Amino acid sequence: MTPDIQYIGETLWPGKLAHLCVILSFVAALFSAFAYRKQVKTKIEDYSWRRLGRAGYIIHGIATITLIGLLFYMMGSLMYEYAYVYNHVNDELPKQYILSAFWEGQEGSFLLWMFWHIILGFILIKTAGKFESATMIFMALIQTVLASMLLGLHIEVGDFIYKIGSNPTLLLRDTFAAPIFQTADYLKLLEGTGLNPLLQNYWMTIHPPTLFLGFASVTVPFAFAAGAYYSKEYVDWLKPALKWSLFSAGILGLGILMGGAWAYEALTFGGYWAWDPVENMSLVPWIILVAGVHTNLVARNMRRAINSTFIYYALAFVLVLYSTYLTRSGILGDTSVHSFTEMGLEPQLIAMVALFLLIPLVILIKNYKHVPSIKKEESIYSREFWMFVGALILLFSGVIITGSTSLPVFNSIMAQFDPTFEGSVIEDPIPHYNKFQIWVAILISIMTAKTIHLFYKKEKMTSKQTRNFAIKQLIYFGIAAALTYLTSLWIDYYEWRYTLLTLCCYYTIVANFALLFSNLKANGKTLAAVLGHAGFGLMIIGTVASGLNEETITSSPFVMRGLIPQSELGESVRLIKESPFYVNDYWLTYEGDSTNGYTRNFKVKFQKKDTVNDKSYKPFYLEPNILYNLELTKVAAFNPDTKHYIDKDIFTSVRGLPGAQLDVENAKALEDSLDYVIKVLNVGDTIKTRSGYGVLKSVSFNPESKDFLAGGNDLGLSAIVEFKSFRDKEYTERAETILGLKDNLLFQYPYLVNDLNTKIKLDESTFDNFFTQENELKYTEVKIKTGQAFDFGGKTFRLTGFSDNFDNKNYKAEPEDIAIKAQLSYDTTEGPLEPIFVIRGKRPFNIKDYDVKEGIHVRLSYINPENDEFTFLIAKDDRIDPTVNLMVAEGAPRDDIIVLQAKIFPGINLFWSGSLMMLLGFFIAFLSNRNKVNA
Amino acid sequence: MNKKTILAIIALIAGIAIIVIGSKDVSTYKNFSDCVEGQSVTVSGFLDLNKDINYDPENSPNVFDFYMNDKNGTTKKVIVKQPKPQDFERTESIVVTGKMEGDVFLASEMLLKCPSKYKEDEIRIRAEI
Structure with a gap:
């Protein structure tokens, strides 16, 4: 350039x-x-x-x-x-x-x-x-x-x-x-x-490395499959590949779960899973990989399904690349909340996916006939047959999810051929995906429940064996039915499909644990399988409990239900600071906020009240927060806060704030839109508004607020107005609005009387009514000696002595300074005036003292060392018309409100513990297989 | 017929069933002018920054409205039943799903896309040197 x-x-x-x-x-x-x-x-x-x-x-x-x-x-x-x-x-x-x-x-x-x-x-x-x-x-x-x-x-x-x-x-x-x-x-x-x-936040520190280790580890089983076929070794790879795919399934699963936990804990998505394309495309490789783990087990034990294992591992790997393409090419654009910037690498990403689709395909076509296989079909009494079917169901699940998620890709391909093609989009993704995946979960639960009780290579069952098997399964099913009923006392299933789903999930939990306790030869691998399957069941029950029974505390009051459709109900309520608000059995109080760095915390009190038994529960506090951007001019993010119980979580987040608090620009625009009227007031005068009135109580020369702190030559003036409301006789609010001179610039600090929607500030002209600028002061020169006095402006000033304390906001003593601070006493409440005379490096100068209340300015301009005579300059502010020009605007929006959303997620701990149990299953399986390989 | 063939046939039937059922969940991208009143559609377009965005958290915390230009340049008022998301003004493109009612689009779902949300288009200069 x-x-x-x-x-x-x-x-x-x-x-x-x-x-x-x-x-x-x-x-x-x-x-x-x-x-x-x-x-x-x-x-x-x-x-x-x-x-x-x-x-x-x-x-x-x-x-x-x-x-x-x-x-x-x-x-x-x-x-x-x-x-x-x-x-x-x-x-x-x-x-x-x-x-x-x-x-x-x-x-x-x-x-x-x-x-x-x-x-x-x-x-x-x-x-x-x-x-x-x-x-x-x-x-x-x-x-x-x-x-x-x-x-x-x-x-x-x-x-x-x-x-x-x-x-x-x-x-x-x-x-x-x-x-x-x-x-x-x-x-x-x-x-x-x-x-x-x-x-x-820490999620961003731990989630990506885990997820990418998961993605990277999916490559290894593929590398074993492809490498083995390429070097014509069709069997020996199955053992190490299994070990790696178990590791990968554990880590990738953990990475995905962390993503869900992040979304739930730290983002305002209001849930852990939303069937977002980016989430889907990290889940699908995992599902396919799990299918591969199961056929790999069959292949290792039976020398069957070797080609299937190859296909699953290759597919899982290509799907990781495909998900990379989807999330990084920008093609998802309109359908995903995860926004990724385009890098212009689409052709290269497509080439990558195509290359790694082609390579295993060619290798498979060249080799599949040489792979040892057993001609005879699996018996339906054998474990391997049902594992094979289970893997197919998983594949099917992955295909459905990928298909729906790839709709934008389909749109984009169609648009290449026909520019007028109207793209289509899934209207309501969550029910769309749930509708199909619920059946996958039901089938998988049934598969895992019974298949684990079958044996490898079983050709036939005697009638006695069949009867025993059936009786056992019936017992498990019966226990599951009882558990399903008991659970229904706590959560609603709403419709038969969810009842069936819960029943099947309990079935697999019971059947799997039954195996663990009935099988004396149970080893690490058995434990792994049981934890994996039962964990899956528990996870799905947790999803049913928390997802289906998710309850919004802050939805419109109960009486409105039935009158307006569910979708029209608002999910948030407005809370006014310090005003408790009752909604759906909870008293919610927004108690206040505090700022810490870029974060602003809102303290909200929750108190559950049982209206039927008139019982109040112990209150608890949640502090959702907002995060400002680096310039502190705008809200960058809303973060939720969650109260965890064993049986439920109470989740809350701020969903909205008054516009003026979101953005400095909004605040300016709002201020400009207010219709201020100037009222000229003396102390004791009253102003009237539509909803109340205010009395100018006093004027202060020493205003203090968190926004205005006087320093140096700064000056402050404030008007204190006491407001009363017409509606509420008890109500009174003391409003102090400040006008400050900071570094020669005038600043207004308005006061918003929230309950009256009235905002006041001091007009800048008020300043001149009270203060005279230095260059307009008319100083009078007076020469006196210690103890002498003089008259000025109706007051007598006496030089009473000197002070050693040079503490003055306008003067910083330096070591070589020669300084004298005189004390001029007079009739005032503010103490003596103390001007300072300084000689610094042979150059004299002086520091003025000022009594803001009386409006008197004093300088010590010269000391005559020969006759000990002190020369003072004295002046008075021109306060002919010390009226307060108060600007009053009505109809100002409140700034002490938050829009809050609070939800209950029952049984969410079942989801977390089920998921972790399932992943633990993978890790135990990995460790059991690893030990064997090493030995 | 062997078992694998049976499985394949089941999978095929299930697959067709899923495509048939699933395709009902799909709606097409439309422009405002193509919308038939009462029919659920998805419109993709851009926020009209010259017109007001209204959100009054004090009185109606669960609704806000704005004007949106579709890809043909037609502008319509859109009402969304949710609190106004932060940073809404900086949104680049918007996808809304909902129904046209009279001259107003009632959105049940809204998706915002802000690819350059945190990437500024100007070089950031230090506030003070």
Whole structure:
């Protein structure tokens, strides 16, 4: 842009080094993939290609980790010359959020993903044994593709410019054209944009790394499947792949669950799952992976369903890439609340998905016939048959979710062919997804309940065995029915489908635990399966309880129900400060707010009242808050607060505030729109408004408020008006409005009388009625000695002595100063006037003292050392007409209200504990399988 | 017929059933001018910043209204039954689902898209040096 400018203060070496790392990372990964492929193809006892492949991967790892380190260093040192640093941090960002700021950006999140692939790759190099070369081809290949996302190349083909990757090491002045870059030391003027305040919490620190470890670990089972087929090893991969897919299912599940917990705890989504496209597309790979885990178990034990396992693992991996495409290409745009900025990488992302769809497809087509299989069909009495069916149901579930979520992709494809194509959109996503997934959950529950009691390879059951099996299942079902009934005393199912769903979930919980207690040979693996299945059941029951029985405390009062349709009921109520409000069995009181940094907390008291038995419960407090932006001019985020009980949560968030409090611009616009009328008042005068009246009680010269603190030469004047209401005889409010002179600028501090919707402030002309500016004062010169007195303005002033206390807001003593502070006493309540005379570096000057109440200004201008005579300058404010010009506006909106939403989520702990139990199942399974492999 | 064929047929039937049932949950993107009164539609467009956004939390905390330009440039008043989201004025594009009633669009769902919400289009300069 302006190459001839010699910029000052830029640190260029980290950027150059980082860019080198970007290129090295890409090249080394590509080389590693190539070398490992060569090794697989050589098939002889010469491992030189493998050594090269390893070296390539290690160099790739070092380059990428160095790149990450350099970016951190640049962000930590606030090097705003770099676009990535400028866009994600700023001076005020607390250091603990540097990690969050790093992966907030797309480039950073790609790097986080790559980082985990590197770690997993290193583990594979160490542990994969004979599968090392074959698996590492694919690890290195995906790393090559991901590294290409950081290259930042622009290729011109005809009129199009294709962008390959987005380089995180670019300088700001190369990405942004602005006049500021004409200045050589522009860096001194720059301030970063910082991290979105919504993301400044610990969830943003822990959720992305977990989720990306989950995503990265999905690659490993795929790498085993593809690598094994590619090197014609069709069986031995099943053991290590199972171990990895169990690990992956646990971690990915945990990552998704954390996302839900974040949404629930810290965001105002009002729930943990909303079937948002971004949520869906992280869930689907997990579902497919879980299907793969089950066919993998069958395959390992029975040598059946090996091809199915291959397909599930490949599909799970491609779906991770597809979800990356959906969330990062901007195609979801209109359907997702998770907004991602477009980077212009759509073609590259599509190519990535296509490539990794094609590779396993080709490998599968070339190999599937050579995979050992058993011709004879599975018996319906065998466990493997039903596990296979269960996996199919999971696949089906994933396909349905993906299909609905991909509607925007379908729209976009159709629009390519037909520009007039009217895109379609799912109107109400939550019921749409629930409608189908409820049946998936029902079927899965039934499958897991009975299949776990079947045995592998069982060809037939004798009639006695069948009878025993049926009786047992009937008992479990009966217990489940009893539990379902008991639960119905606590929560409503509303319709038969949810009753059936709950019944089936209890069925699997009972059946699975029954296995654990009846089977004496139960080991870690049995425990894992039981926890996984029962956890699933418990999780779904929790969803039914909390989702279906979610109750809004703050919905319109009970009497309105039935009169207006449910959807028309408001979900929030307006609370006036310190005025309790009764709604749906709760007394809600907004007690006040406090500001701490960027956060403003609203204290709301909840007191449950049982009207039937006239019983009051112990009150509790919740403090939802709002977060202001960095300039404190606007509200950036609303954060909820939740009270946790064992059987329910009470969730509350501020949904709205008076416009003036949301935004400084709104506040200005509102102030301008008010219709002020000037009233000229003397103390004792009354002003009338529509709803009340006010009496000017007094005028104060020492006003104090949190907004106005006088210092230096500042002056303050306030009018104190006592308001009364026509409606409420008890009501009285003391309103003090200030007019302040700060650094020679006049400021008005209005007072809003909320209950009367009246706002008052002092007109600026009032100031001149009370104070005379220094340059307009007419000083009189007086010369007196100690003890003498003089008359001025009807008062007698006497030089009574001197003070050693030089404490004065206008004077800071310096060591070399010679200073004298005289005391002029006179008839006043304010104490003597104390002007100061100073000689600093042989130059004399003086500090004035001022009695604001009497309006008297005094200076000590000269001391004659020969005759001890003191020269004073004295002047008086021109207060011919000390009236108060009060501006009064009626119809001002209140500013002491909040719009609050409060909800009850019953049984939400069942959801959390069920989910965690299920994930614990995966981890126990992982550990049990790992031990066996090692031994 | 072997079991896998049976499973495939079941899956096929279920799949078709799901597409048939699911397609009823879909509505098309429309412009205001195409809306038939009372029919639920989705309109995508932009906030009209020249007209007022009304939200009065003091008296009606659960409703606010604004004017929206659809992609053909037609402007209609939209009423949404929810408190006004923070930062609404900075929204780039809006997607509303609901019904046209008279000359007013009653939205039951609203989705805001603010890709540049926190990315400013100007270089940020230090307040003081």
